[in-house]
Amino acid sequence: MTAAPVNRLSLAVVVIGSFGLLGIAIAAAQTSPQGDPNRGAVVAAQGVPKAGVPACAQCHAYTGSSDGSGAFPRLAGQSAYYLGKELADYAGGVRSNAIMTPIAKGLGATERADVAAYYAEVKGPFLPLADVSSALFKRGEQLAKVGDESKGLQSCDNCHGPGGAGQPPAIPYLAGQYGPYIAMQLRMWQRGYRRNSDDAMAYIAKRLSDGDIDAVAAYFQQVRRADQLAQDSRK
Known part of the structure; x- marks a missing residue:
């Protein structure tokens, strides 16, 4: 019965750390x-x-x-x-x-x-996409929009913005990014090969299963920001 409170506490630390990073990055961007x-x-x-x-x-x-x-x-x-x-x-x-x-x-x-x-x-075109199963897309959508409290996971949207639109200057968009690239980076954080961010991404990646990684990567490859729709080949 104690797992959920621990997860909530860990989740709060990750959220606070992420927004602290955003504030530091905004200040850095102003002097870059x-x-x-x-x-x-x-x-x-x-x-x-x-x-x-x-x-x-x-x-x-x-x-x-x-x-x-x-x-x-x-x-x-x-x-x-x-x-x-x-x-x-x-x-x-x-x-x-x-x-x-x-x-x-x-x-x-x-x-x-x-x-x-x-x-x-630049506004580069989006290339044609491979089909994604409904089950994989729905699991990715859940992780992106809601997270998974049982794993201590906040939603991706909390940091990367609604629909993965990004929170410039520091936090990149995920909407329309290639699924295999997202999956590769998550696995690199998971295994300790990528360390050039705060601990938030390592924390998250280590709590994702392989299936979760594939799902969230497939989901973000499919979604688009409003300003990306004109470049989408699926019109």
Whole structure:
């Protein structure tokens, strides 16, 4: 009979920590260098050859839609602050990836801010989606909108905004992000391979089953923010 109160307490700590992170990020965003999307477009299209940095478009597409495989995340319309922070984390070794780490290290701080500003502005198309079973979608929807108190899980929407729309500048949108990419990142947090956020994501990921991860990833791949509907191929 004591499990539920413990879960509620843990849940409260995670919620408070998440909103504390948001406040810190807002303050940081106000002092971060503002990127130039026009210069960023050049980096996205051409890379920085003298630094050995390939074009971002090779993996993420010039439109920020990536290739649909889920190996590379959708960048279009993501917060410039968030994109810049992730690049800085790769460059600083806080987040590790065999492809992204050397690329981020090859970019200067201004170039990182520029390319982040570019992808924050573009409205790339959404690629066709694979079918998702009704049961998988409903479980993902439950976790996204309500959470699961029996596991000490708040809803994803509490931090990532209604419908996974994001809470700029710090918290990324999930709506329309590729399901395989979301699932991969959750498993990396779950197993301790990704550590470049507060403890909230590790706490959540470790309480999700493999089925839960697949469900919430499939759900967010299917939903759209209001401003994304014009780019959706399912019109």
